[in-house]
Amino acid sequence: MASRLLYDVQQRHKPRIYREFLGAEPYTECEFQARYRFSKESIQILTNLLNDDLKRSTNRSHAIPVETQIKIALRYYASGSFMQVIGDTFGYDKSTVSRIIQAVTGKFTNIVVKWPGSTHDSFIFRNSDVGIHLDQNHRGFDVGGLLLGDSGYAVNRIS
Numbered sequence: 001m002a003s004r005l006l007y008d009v010q011q012r013h014k015p016r017i018y019r020e021f022l023g024a025e026p027y028t029e030c031e032f033q034a035r036y037r038f039s040k041e042s043i044q045i046l047t048n049l050l051n052d053d054l055k056r057s058t059n060r061s062h063a064i065p066v067e068t069q070i071k072i073a074l075r076y077y078a079s080g081s082f083m084q085v086i087g088d089t090f091g092y093d094k095s096t097v098s099r100i101i102q103a104v105t106g107k108f109t110n111i112v113v114k115w116p117g118s119t120h121d122s123f124i125f126r127n128s129d130v131g132i133h134l135d136q137n138h139r140g141f142d143v144g145g146l147l148l149g150d151s152g153y154a155v156n157r158i159s
């Protein structure tokens with residue numbers, strides 16, 4: 001009886017499978033932008049900016065790289081897919097994807113996801129809390145910081 005109980009307990013735990021890093025991204029620049037809404041260069045800039053905030057100290061050798069965390073969050077924002085689908089795409093569990101999205105999202109000031117997909121990005125920005133605040137309060141002088149947006153946003157100063 002004890003051997004049967006021990007056998008059942010051992011069967012409940014799945015072995016961990018660690019994905020092998022395959023090197024360069026398999027997408028062309030155009031395919032990459034279609035999936036993440038950012039260029040490879042932009043993702044590298046974000047990785048450098050957020051590295052200290054998102055890098056996890058661990059006693060294990062399998063911490064998720066900051067670049068991967070950013071890609072997971074951006075893919076989630078860009079696609080509107082379920083976390084399970086994003087997790088399956090990257091090879092991580094849904095709960096891990098959820099924690100990553102929360103961590104990355106916490107590093108941004110304002111994310112607007114309430115408008116339908118056909119709404120133009122510039123309209124969404126102009127009607128966001130940040131867009132309204134910048135328009136009303138920061139006319140004619142530089143504001144320290146970065147405003148992050150995909151190719152649908154015009155590059156300009158608030159003036």
